[in-house]
Amino acid sequence: MLSIKNLHASVEGKEILKGINLEIKAGEVHxxxxxxGSGKSTLSQVxxxxxxxxxxxxxxxxxxxxxxxxxTEERAREGVFLAFQYPVEIPGVSNLQFMRTAVNAMRHHKxxxxxxxAEFMKLAREVSKQVDLDPAFLKRGVNEGFSGGEKKRNEIMxxxxxxxxxxxxxxxxxxxxxxxxKVVSDGVNALRAQDRAILMVTHYQRxxxxxxxxxxxxxxxxxxxxxxxxxxxxxxxxxxxxxxGIKEDATEASSAN
Amino acid sequence: MAxxxxxVNELIKREYEHGFVTExxxxxxxxxxxxxxxxxxxxxxxxxxFMLEWRLKAYRRWLEMEEPxxxxxxxxxxxxxxxxxxxxxxxxxxxxxxxxxVDPELLxxxxxxxxxxxxxxxxxxxxxxxxxxxxxxxxxFKEPLAKAGVIFCSISEAMRDxxxxxxxxxxxxxxxxxxxxxxxxxxxxxxxxxxxVPKGVRCPMELSTYFRINAANTGQFERxxxxxxxxxxxxYLEGCTxxxxxxxxxxxxxxxxxxxxxxxxxxxxxQNWYPGDENGKGGxxxxxxxxxxxxxxxxxxxxxxxxxxxAVTWKYPSCILRGDNSVGEFYxxxxxxNHQQADTGTKMIHLGKNTSSTIISKGIxxxxxxxxxxxxxxxxxxxxxxxxxxQCDSLLIGDRCGAHTFPYIESLNKxxxxxxxxxTSKVSDEQMxxxxxxxxxxxxxxxxxxxxxxxxxxxxxxxxxxxxxGKLLEVSLEGSVG
Numbered sequence: 001m002l003s004i005k006n007l008h009a010s011v012e013g014k015e016i017l018k019g020i021n022l023e024i025k026a027g028e029v030h031x032x033x034x035x036x037g038s039g040k041s042t043l044s045q046v047x048x049x050x051x052x053x054x055x056x057x058x059x060x061x062x063x064x065x066x067x068x069x070x071x072t073e074e075r076a077r078e079g080v081f082l083a084f085q086y087p088v089e090i091p092g093v094s095n096l097q098f099m100r101t102a103v104n105a106m107r108h109h110k111x112x113x114x115x116x117x118a119e120f121m122k123l124a125r126e127v128s129k130q131v132d133l134d135p136a137f138l139k140r141g142v143n144e145g146f147s148g149g150e151k152k153r154n155e156i157m158x159x160x161x162x163x164x165x166x167x168x169x170x171x172x173x174x175x176x177x178x179x180x181x182k183v184v185s186d187g188v189n190a191l192r193a194q195d196r197a198i199l200m201v202t203h204y205q206r207x208x209x210x211x212x213x214x215x216x217x218x219x220x221x222x223x224x225x226x227x228x229x230x231x232x233x234x235x236x237x238x239x240x241x242x243x244x245g246i247k248e249d250a251t252e253a254s255s256a257n
Numbered sequence: 258m259a260x261x262x263x264x265v266n267e268l269i270k271r272e273y274e275h276g277f278v279t280e281x282x283x284x285x286x287x288x289x290x291x292x293x294x295x296x297x298x299x300x301x302x303x304x305x306x307f308m309l310e311w312r313l314k315a316y317r318r319w320l321e322m323e324e325p326x327x328x329x330x331x332x333x334x335x336x337x338x339x340x341x342x343x344x345x346x347x348x349x350x351x352x353x354x355x356x357x358x359v360d361p362e363l364l365x366x367x368x369x370x371x372x373x374x375x376x377x378x379x380x381x382x383x384x385x386x387x388x389x390x391x392x393x394x395x396x397x398f399k400e401p402l403a404k405a406g407v408i409f410c411s412i413s414e415a416m417r418d419x420x421x422x423x424x425x426x427x428x429x430x431x432x433x434x435x436x437x438x439x440x441x442x443x444x445x446x447x448x449x450x451x452x453x454v455p456k457g458v459r460c461p462m463e464l465s466t467y468f469r470i471n472a473a474n475t476g477q478f479e480r481x482x483x484x485x486x487x488x489x490x491x492x493y494l495e496g497c498t499x500x501x502x503x504x505x506x507x508x509x510x511x512x513x514x515x516x517x518x519x520x521x522x523x524x525x526x527x528q529n530w531y532p533g534d535e536n537g538k539g540g541x542x543x544x545x546x547x548x549x550x551x552x553x554x555x556x557x558x559x560x561x562x563x564x565x566x567x568a569v570t571w572k573y574p575s576c577i578l579r580g581d582n583s584v585g586e587f588y589x590x591x592x593x594x595n596h597q598q599a600d601t602g603t604k605m606i607h608l609g610k611n612t613s614s615t616i617i618s619k620g621i622x623x624x625x626x627x628x629x630x631x632x633x634x635x636x637x638x639x640x641x642x643x644x645x646x647x648q649c650d651s652l653l654i655g656d657r658c659g660a661h662t663f664p665y666i667e668s669l670n671k672x673x674x675x676x677x678x679x680x681t682s683k684v685s686d687e688q689m690x691x692x693x694x695x696x697x698x699x700x701x702x703x704x705x706x707x708x709x710x711x712x713x714x715x716x717x718x719x720x721x722x723x724x725x726x727g728k729l730l731e732v733s734l735e736g737s738v739g
Contacts, residue, residue, distance in 0.1 A: 048694050052686065076696035084694075088687040092709030101705065102695035109696065141709065142691075158695065 001026045001197045002047075002166055007058035009046045015056070016042040018222030024166075029198040031208055033233060034219035035241050040201040041085060043219070044170040047199075048082040049075050062166060077109040079165030083155040083172050090142035095154065096124060098142045103161055124161070130190060131157045132183045148175035149184075156187035167191055168199045173207035185210030205237040220246040279365075285344040285475065290337050292316060295444050298343055302413045302447075305420050315433035315443030322437045328600040329629040329661055330569050332505070332542060340507060342445045344475040346389060386411060386450045386466040388479060398462065405461050407491075408453040412480050415451035422453055426484055430513035430550045430577070438509040438544040438571075446480035446511065454489040454520075463719055465494040476507040483513070485520035487553065492523040494722055505533075505568060510545045518553030518580065523561070525718050526574075527726055529733075530566035535624075537596025540568025547574035548604075551583035551612075559586040560603065561717040563726040565733040568597060573631065575604035578612035578643075585614040588714040590726070592707075592733055593626035593658070602632040602663075607643040607673065616647040619711050622658035623734065629661040636673035644674040651681040652710050654703065654734075704731040 002024040009017040016039045024030050034040050046053050047060065049072035060067040067075055090098065104114040115123070125135050131153040143151050152172055159167050169188065173181055188211050191198060200211065208216070208230070216232040217224045218241070226232065226244055286294060295316050299309040324335075385397045386409065402409045408419060416423050433443035450466040468479060485491055508530060514522050524547075533540025543566075549558035560574040576585030587603040605614035614634065622628040634645045651660035662679055684706050692702035708715070708727050715723045 048690075050690055072690065072693040073696050073698060076694050082694050084691065088685065088691050090688050090691070090706055090709055092712040093705050098692075098695075098705070101697055101701065102692075105696035105698070105701075162695070 001063055002199070003061045005059040007046070007060060008056045009042060009053050010056055011042070011053050016222055017046065020058070020224060022217065022224065024197045024199060026197055027194045028215065029192065029200065029211065029213045030215045030217065031200045031202060031213040031233065032217050032219050033202060033205070033236060035246060036203070038219045039222045040219055041170055044082055044168045044201050047168055048072065048080060077106055081159050081162055081164030081167045083159055083167065083169045085171040085174060087143045087151045087155055089144045091144055093142050094139055095142050096121065096138040099124060099158060099161055102158065106162055127157055127160050130160060131187045133157060149177065149180035152176060152180070152184050153187070156184055159191055160187060164196065166197045166199065168201070170201045171203065172200070173202055173204060181207070181210065205233040208233045218244060220244065286341050288339050288341045290340070290342060290445065294342055298445060298447065301343065302416070304416050307424060308416055311428070312444050315440055318433055319437070319440035319444055322440050324437050328571050329627065330571060330598040330600050332569050335507060335542070340476045342476060342478070343447055388448050388466060388468045401461065406455040406458050407460050408451065409464055410451055412449045412451045412482060419451070419453070422484065423451070423482070426513070426515055427482055430515060430548045431511050431546050436546060439511050439546040442478045442480060442509050442511040442546070446478045449479035449481040449510070452483040452491060452493065454485045454491045456486045457488045459489065460491040463492050463494060465496065467496045476509065479510040481510070481512040483522060483524070484515045485517065485522045487517045488519045490521045492719060494525040494527070494719060496527045496529070505540055505542055507542045507544070512545070512547040514549035514558055516549065516551045516553055516556035516558055519555045520553055521557045522549065523559045525722060526562040526564070527722060527729065528562065528564045528566050529729060532566045532597050533568040533595065535595045537568070541566065543567035543570045543572060545572040547572065548577065549575065549585070550577045550579060551585060552579050553583070554580040555582045556580050557584040559588070559717065561588040561714065562590070563714070563718070563729065564589070564591040564599060564601060565729055570599040570601055572601045573603055575606070576614060577606045577608065578614065579608045581609040582611045583609055584612070587616045587618070588717040589618045590621070590711045590714045591628055592621040592730060593628045594623035594733065595626060596624070597626045599627070600629045600631055602630045604633040604635070605645055606635045606637070607640040607645070608637040609640065611642040612640060613643065614645045616645070617713050618649045619714055620651045620660055621654065621707055621710065622651070622660050623654035625657045627659045627661070629663060631663040633665045633667070634675055636668040636670045638669045640670045641672050643670065645676070647675070647677045649679040650710070652707065653681065653683045700734070704734050707734060
C-alpha cells in the first residue's frame with residue numbers, strides 16, 4: 001500500500017531524512033522507534049505533505065500513485081491521515097463544524113452526498129463515545145483549552161470518522177497517563193482493518209504493549225538502521241539504543257509541530 | 258512555509274459580485290457644490306423652510322472647515338466640485354404609492370442584490386427601505402408598522418409628514434459643526450431612513466435599509482435618524498453595495514440614534530461597498546459619522562458592524578451615555594484586503610452614573626491592506642461607578658498587511674473602571690496544515706478560521722444576517738489562498 005524509496009528531506013537547508021526505505025502492506029501495523037532527533041516526526045510530516053519540509057530526492061507511492069506530487073489536502077482525500085503530536089488550536093471554530101467540514105470534503109471527493117448537521121451530530125456522538133470524549137467537546141473550539149490527553153483522543157476520533165487508508169500516528173502516546181493510553185490504544189485498535197495500514201511513530205515501547213505491531217523499525221540519524229518484529233521493541237526497552245551504536249542525547253530536530 | 262502566503266493571496270482575488278450597473282433614466286445634478294445646489298436639493302425634496310435654512314447654515318460652516326488628516330489612511334485630495342450631489346431615477350409621478358409604481362428595473366436591481374422588495378419578502382419578516390443613489394425608492398411594510406405606531410419611512414417623507422419630530426431631533430446627536438464630513442452631509446444629504454418607535458412599543462419586525470450607489474461621479478450622502486421613545490425597542494439593519502467603477506466615489510453618511518428612558522436600539526450594519534480592484538483602483542470612500550445618544554435612564558444602544566467593503570473606511574459608531582445606568586455596546590468585524598484601508602472603532606462617552614460599555618473589535622487584514630482600530634473611552638466627572646470593557650483582536654493573513662490599534666482612555670472620575678485587552682495573531686501555518694491534512698480546501702480553511710475569529714461579533718447579528726455575514730466574509734477572502 002505505502003512504498004517509500006530512498007526518501008531524503010530537509011528543513012531550512014538541513015537534511016533530516018537521509019534515505020528512508022519502507023514498504024507497508026494493507027492490514028499491517030508498523031512502528032517506527034528511535035531517539036529524539038532521529039527524524040521520526042519529520043517522516044510523518046513529509047508523508048502528510050507539510051510544505052515546511054523539502055523533499056530533495058526519493059519516491060513515495062500510495063497504492064501505486066505518486067504521493068509527493070499531490071497537495072496536502074489531496075493526499076488527505078486519498079486516505080492519508082496524520083494524528084498530530086501537538087494538535088493546534090483553532091479558536092472559535094467548533095470541533096463539530098471542523099469535523100463535519102473534513103468528513104464532507106472526503107465524501108465530496110468520493111462522490112458521496114454531504115452529511116447534514118443532524119446526521120453528522122448523530123455519527124459524531126457515537127464516535128466520541130469510542131474515545132471516551134464527552135460530546136460537550138464537540139461544541140468547543142477545535143482543541144481550544146483541551147488537555148494533552150483530550151487532544152490525542154480528539155485526533156483518534158477524527159481518524160475513526162475519516163476512515164483513512166493510511167493512518168500515521170505521531171507520538172500519540174506522549175503525555176498520556178495510563179488510563180488515557182488505554183482509551184487511545186483501544187481507539188487505534190478499532191482502526192485496525194484488512195484494508196488499512198497504520199504507521200506509529202513512538203519514542204516509548206509502552207504503547208506497543210497495547211497496540212501490538214507487525215513490524216518495528218529503528219530510525220537513527222535519518223535512516224532505518226534495524227527492522228524486526230514485535231520482539232525488537234522489547235529488546236530496545238531492555239537494552240536502550242546504545243547496542244545499535246546510536247547516541248540517545250540528540251535534540252529533537254523536527255520542529256514541525 | 259510558503260503555503261499560507263500564496264494561498265491567501267490567491268484566495269482574496271474573487272470578483273466583487275454586486276458590481277453591476279443598472280441602466281435607468283436618471284435626473285442628475287451637474288457636478289459642483291454651492292448655495293444654489295443646496296437650495297435646489299431642498300426644493301426638489303419639497304422640504305419645509307426650516308430645513309433649507311438648516312442646510313445653508315451647515316454649508317456655510319462647512320466651507321470654513323478642514324478635511325481631517327489624523328486617520329491612518331491615505332487617499333488623494335477629493336475635489337468636492339467634481340462630484341454630483343443629486344442623482345435619482347426619473348419618475349412619472351411624484352412618489353411611488355406602492356411597489357407597483359416602482360420602476361421594474363429598480364425592482365430587478367434589488368432582486369439581483371438578494372433583497373426582494375415584493376410582498377413575498379413578507380416571509381423574511383423584515384421591512385426594507387430601499388435607497389437608490391439619492392432617493393428612497395420603496396419602503397415595505399409601512400402599514401403593519403403603522404398599526405403598531407411605528408413610523409418607518411424615508412427621511413425626505415419624514416421632513417414633510419413629521420416635521421416636528423425631525424426638527425426636534427435632527428442634528429442633536431451629530432451637529433453640523435461636529436466634523437468635516439458631517440458638515441458636508443448636513444448641507445447636502447439626499448435621503449436615508451427615519452424611524453420613530455413610540456412609548457412602550459416593541460417594534461414587531463426587523464427594520465432595514467438597503468443603500469445602493471448606482472450613478473457614476475455621484476456622492477451618496479445619506480442621513481438616518483432613529484428615535485426610540487421611552488420603553489421601546491427596535492432592531493435595525495443596513496446593507497450597502499455599489500457598482501465596480503475605476504473612479505473613487507464618496508459616501509459620507511450621518512446616522513443619529515436617540516434612546517429615551519428604558520429604550521433599546523440595536524443597529525447592525527453589513528457594509529459591502531465596492532472595495533476597488535486588486536491594484537487599489539476605484540472603490541468607495543466611506544466617511545461616516547454614526548452616533549447614538551442614550552439620553553434616557555437605563556437606555557441601551559448596540560452597534561454591530563461587519564465592514565468588508567470600501568476602498569477607505571473612516572467610521573466610529575459611538576455612544577454618548579448620558580442617562581444613568583445606560584449601556585453602550587460596539588461589536589465590530591472589519592476585514593480589509595488588497596489595498597483597502599480601514600480606520601474604524603468607537604467612542605464611548607460615559608456621562609451618567611453607573612453607565613457601562615463593551616467594545617469587541619475584530620480586525621482582519623489580508624493582502625497589502627491596512628486596518629486600524631481607533632477607540633476612545635471617556636468618563637466624565639459625574640460618571641460614578643461607570644465601567645468599560647474593551648477587547649481588540651487583530652488577525653493577519655499573509656505578511657504584507659498591517660494592523661494598528663489606537664486606544665484612548667480619558668477619565669475624570671476616579672471610580673470608573675476600565676479593562677482593555679488586545680491581541681494580534683496570524684492565521685498560522687500549523688492551523689492551515691491541520692485543516693488541509695483533514696482534506697479541507699485552503700480557501701475553506703481560511704474562511705473557517707476567520708469566521709471562528711469573528712464568532713463573538715457574529716452572534717450579535719440578527720440570525721439571518723449572521724449567516725449572510727459569514728458568507729460575505731468567505732467571498733471577501735476568496736483569492737487569498739491558492
